Amino acid sequence: MGEFSGKTVVVTGSSGIGLGAALHFAREGATVFACGNDPAHNAAARDAAGELPLTVAEVDVSDETQVEKWITGIGNARGSVDCLVNAAAIQTYGTTETTDIEHWNRVIGINLTSYFLTSHFAYPFMKAAGGGAIVHVSSVQGHANQNAVLAYATSKGAIHAMVRAQAVDAAKDNIRVNSISPGSVRTPLLEFAARTVVGETGDIEEAIAGFGAAHPIGRVGTVEETSALIAFLCSDKAGFCTGGDYLIDGGLTAGIGV
Numbered sequence: 001m002g003e004f005s006g007k008t009v010v011v012t013g014s015s016g017i018g019l020g021a022a023l024h025f026a027r028e029g030a031t032v033f034a035c036g037n038d039p040a041h042n043a044a045a046r047d048a049a050g051e052l053p054l055t056v057a058e059v060d061v062s063d064e065t066q067v068e069k070w071i072t073g074i075g076n077a078r079g080s081v082d083c084l085v086n087a088a089a090i091q092t093y094g095t096t097e098t099t100d101i102e103h104w105n106r107v108i109g110i111n112l113t114s115y116f117l118t119s120h121f122a123y124p125f126m127k128a129a130g131g132g133a134i135v136h137v138s139s140v141q142g143h144a145n146q147n148a149v150l151a152y153a154t155s156k157g158a159i160h161a162m163v164r165a166q167a168v169d170a171a172k173d174n175i176r177v178n179s180i181s182p183g184s185v186r187t188p189l190l191e192f193a194a195r196t197v198v199g200e201t202g203d204i205e206e207a208i209a210g211f212g213a214a215h216p217i218g219r220v221g222t223v224e225e226t227s228a229l230i231a232f233l234c235s236d237k238a239g240f241c242t243g244g245d246y247l248i249d250g251g252l253t254a255g256i257g258v
């Protein structure tokens, strides 16, 4: 018997923070459904799950039809969706000058619209079950940002407004909605960011150590740390938490960097 025994949990993202959360819920007794659009991530996630009750599907979260089919299928088969965690996203680089509409729409579609779509299709199942919890993974870049992350930072900041709007409306149905805003956390996405910094032949470990040094705690975070916060926000212990964003950033946004 774990903390989430009997619960049905839906997670987008099949690597990094999403996979970490999915494994955490499965170890705590939940029946977990994760998805991603990268077959290599999905295969690695299935390997990591082993015998745990974690099913990984290939879904493009920016495609309304695919999201509806995936979540409605889970809800109908299980009779409920108790917790929804949105972690699927891409990080891209571009300024107002260099971001074209195709780039913009892709990032907003994957990082923001998908969070709405999954919520929209999970909502009736949560409501019918008497309540639920939604956690959206945002970013410190929704609060303050690096250079040249126009579309990404916009998507992450908008999640904070989405959480407030959803939380206010959903409280009557006993559905709580929160977000977490991580600083740097060791995942494939962070490794991609490190590769962008050091180039094809550079040492990404050096770049990741450099990211860590920028955080007052002196290191990057782990998916075990983000999973613990996500699980807390989905649990009954967080019964009075809704409409909030929770920084998990090693103090990064507490400083002013000079």
Ligand SMILES: NC(=O)c1ccc[n+]([C@@H]2O[C@H](COP(=O)([O-])OP(=O)(O)OC[C@H]3O[C@@H](n4cnc5c(N)ncnc54)[C@H](O)[C@@H]3O)[C@@H](O)[C@H]2O)c1
Residues within 6 Å of the ligand: 012, 013, 014, 015, 016, 017, 018, 035, 036, 037, 038, 041, 059, 060, 061, 062, 086, 087, 088, 089, 090, 110, 137, 138, 139, 140, 181, 182, 183, 184, 185, 186, 187, 188, 189, 190
């Ligand atoms: N790692 C960090 O330092 C960091 C910091 C702040 C915020 N975040 C946020 O955490 C979340 C998880 O990121 P991560 O670091 O675990 O990275 P990640 O790349 O490991 O995970 C993102 C996942 O999203 C999936 N994905 C991308 N596009 C998709 C699509 N169209 N359909 C379905 N799945 C898709 C990828 O396959 C991948 O599994 C993201 O929302 C990211 O913005 C990460």
